[in-house]
Amino acid sequence: MKKIILFLTIIILFLSGCARNTHETVFAMDTVMDLTLNDGDVIDTLTGEIARLENIFSPTRDDSEVSRINAHGGADVLSPDMQNALKKSMGYAAETGGAFDPTLDPLVKLWSHEAVPKRADIADALVKCGYLNIKYDGTRLTLPRGGGLNLGGIAKGYTSDVLKKVLVDNSIKSAILSLGGNVVAHGSRSDGTPWVVGVADPDGGANATLGTLRVSDKFVIASGDYERYFMQDGRRYHHIIDAHSGAPSTSDLREAVIVCEDGAMGDAYSTALFVMGSTRAIEFWRAHNNFEMILVTKNHKVIVSKGLLDSFTLDNGGYSYETCAR
Amino acid sequence: MKLALGDYIIIALVVLCAAAIWLFPTLKGGGQFATISQRGETREVSLKHDAQISVDGAVIEVNNGRIRILESDCPDKICVKTGWISRGGQTIACVPLGIVITISGAASHDAIVS
Numbered sequence: 001m002k003k004i005i006l007f008l009t010i011i012i013l014f015l016s017g018c019a020r021n022t023h024e025t026v027f028a029m030d031t032v033m034d035l036t037l038n039d040g041d042v043i044d045t046l047t048g049e050i051a052r053l054e055n056i057f058s059p060t061r062d063d064s065e066v067s068r069i070n071a072h073g074g075a076d077v078l079s080p081d082m083q084n085a086l087k088k089s090m091g092y093a094a095e096t097g098g099a100f101d102p103t104l105d106p107l108v109k110l111w112s113h114e115a116v117p118k119r120a121d122i123a124d125a126l127v128k129c130g131y132l133n134i135k136y137d138g139t140r141l142t143l144p145r146g147g148g149l150n151l152g153g154i155a156k157g158y159t160s161d162v163l164k165k166v167l168v169d170n171s172i173k174s175a176i177l178s179l180g181g182n183v184v185a186h187g188s189r190s191d192g193t194p195w196v197v198g199v200a201d202p203d204g205g206a207n208a209t210l211g212t213l214r215v216s217d218k219f220v221i222a223s224g225d226y227e228r229y230f231m232q233d234g235r236r237y238h239h240i241i242d243a244h245s246g247a248p249s250t251s252d253l254r255e256a257v258i259v260c261e262d263g264a265m266g267d268a269y270s271t272a273l274f275v276m277g278s279t280r281a282i283e284f285w286r287a288h289n290n291f292e293m294i295l296v297t298k299n300h301k302v303i304v305s306k307g308l309l310d311s312f313t314l315d316n317g318g319y320s321y322e323t324c325a326r
Numbered sequence: 327m328k329l330a331l332g333d334y335i336i337i338a339l340v341v342l343c344a345a346a347i348w349l350f351p352t353l354k355g356g357g358q359f360a361t362i363s364q365r366g367e368t369r370e371v372s373l374k375h376d377a378q379i380s381v382d383g384a385v386i387e388v389n390n391g392r393i394r395i396l397e398s399d400c401p402d403k404i405c406v407k408t409g410w411i412s413r414g415g416q417t418i419a420c421v422p423l424g425i426v427i428t429i430s431g432a433a434s435h436d437a438i439v440s
Contacts, residue, residue, distance in 0.1 A: 025363075025426055032419040032426065034437070114402075181440035189436070200440035207408070207416040209438060220439045227404060227440060257439055 028054050029156055031180025038190070042170045046163050046177070053162060056081050057155035059105065070105060070148035074141045085151055085158045086136060088264050092154070093131035096272035096284070101243040104129050105148030108241060111248065114230040116237060126246040153240075156182045157221055157267025164219075164263065181227070182267060183220040194311070201316055202226040202254040202296055210302065210316040211294075215259060221266035223274040224255035224296075242275050251277030252297050259308060260291035269293075278303060282324050358430070360393045360411075362386060365424045373412070373429070383423045393427060395420060 024043045026033040028050045035043055056079055058064040062071075065082050069075045078086065089102035106125040110117045117125075128146040135142040143149070151158075156179045167175050167186050176195055177184040185195035194216045198209035202224055213220060225238035225248070242249035256274040258266040269291060273281035278295050285293055285305055292307040296319070304312050306325045314321045362369050364381055371379065373393060379386040384405070387396040392410040395418055405420035415433020419426050 027421055027424055030421055032417075032421060036436075176436045178437045178439075181438065183437045183439045185437070195436045196434075198435035198438040200438055207411050207413075207418075207438065209435065212435065213439070220437075222439045224440070227407075228402065 026050060034178045037172055037175030039172060042172055045166050049162050049166060053159045057151050059150055066149050073143050076140050089154050090131060092268035098243045099272035099275040100153055100268040101131050102149055102151050103131050103134055103147060104241050104243055105150035107246055108150045116232050122246040129243060153271040154264050154267045156180060157263040160184045160219060160263035181222060185215050185218050188216040199257055199294060210319055211312055211314040214311045218259050219263045219266045220259050221270045222255055222257040223270040240271060240274055249275040251275060253277055253295055254298055255296040257294040258291050286326050361428050363426050
């Protein structure tokens with residue numbers, strides 16, 4: 001009899017304790033981060049890493065490393081994380097032909113006032129931008145006069161890579177992190193089934209979804225025009241700048257979602273593909289085998305790359321579905 | 327081994343406890359409550375009663391089982407643009423004001439990529 005009671009007590013403890021995840025909400029990097037996993041100490045390590053990296057990448061903090069670099073027009077010594085992120089950024093900029101570009105700070109600042117800037121000011125800022133205009137030899141960084149780094153298109157993805165490593169190093173089997181919509185689906189759910197990640201519907205609010213991805217051990221990262229934008233004269237001006245025009249990109253896309261195994265790459269690619277538009281994005285996908293994607297066009301078409309056919313379900317009747325193959 | 331009546335009662339209690347622990351979040355939630363937290367302070371509001379709630383820098387509106395941030399002093403108004411939420415697990419956040427509103431109950435997704 002005692003054995004039965006002991007057994008049931010253990011089951012109760014298991015159901016009420018072990019199966020329940022710890023959840024932490026953190027305000028950082030100008031967004032909300034949700035960390036869900038079953039280990040409070042590791043959550044503390046994760047929030048510590050987020051704070052540390054924010055002090056490096058924050059464009060709004062005057063004392064961050066990136067702000068100091070921009071104020072001094074460069075730096076002789078970069079922190080290891082800045083070196084690493086900058087190296088990756090320059091690589092993705094070259095690979096995407098500047099569709100992702102980490103040097104657009106003058107334009108980002110110009111467009112941050114909720115109003116369309118003057119044409120002359122855009123032309124003026126454009127000259128100070130462009131990844132080919134900075135000098136970086138692996139240690140020493142020199143920016144063009146008036147130029148500035150803005151790693152907003154990669155900082156959260158880079159951070160998600162650092163957090164993923166913390167999870168792996170601590171032998172965490174199951175965790176889901178959302179860094180302002182950049183999702184780290186680590187391992188699987190505690191019951192062994194894949195994580196269920198909703199894909200935002202650009203027409204809905206922040207909580208509306210157009211479909212569902214079931215993934216294990218993946219980074220899922222999106223860029224779109226629907227979260228950060230302002231309206232002027234009936235037109236939508238979002239926050240992703242096209243380095244060629246100096247204005248918010250005007251491609252046929254509203255959203256680009258990347259599913260891959262590298263957070264920094266996924267972040268940079270989602271920005272780049274959003275700027276490129278569907279035709280160039282599909283070509284880019286065909287030329288690479290390290291990511292899968294979901295593209296949502298302005299005319300309500302959802303284009304899903306072949307590798308996601310088994311994991312993606314469209315469950316919003318307002319969209320048509322199309323797949324692309326290699 | 328024969329079980330006495332007392333043993334059955336204990337087993338029944340244990341099973342009931344387990345069930346209660348499992349069901350508690352569902353019973354409590356079901357989209358009827360929202361938690362509003364701002365910089366460490368948390369309050370729970372019922373979505374059954376229409377109301378306007380003032381918090382530091384913003385006005386929150388409850389209407390017909392839904393909740394939204396109606397007005398906000400924040401610069402970008404992302405929170406206001408989020409609009410209404412009504413289903414379990416949905417959230418609204420205002421980063422500049424440090425506000426998170428979450429509807430209780432099970433979420434249909436583990437996360438939303440956006």
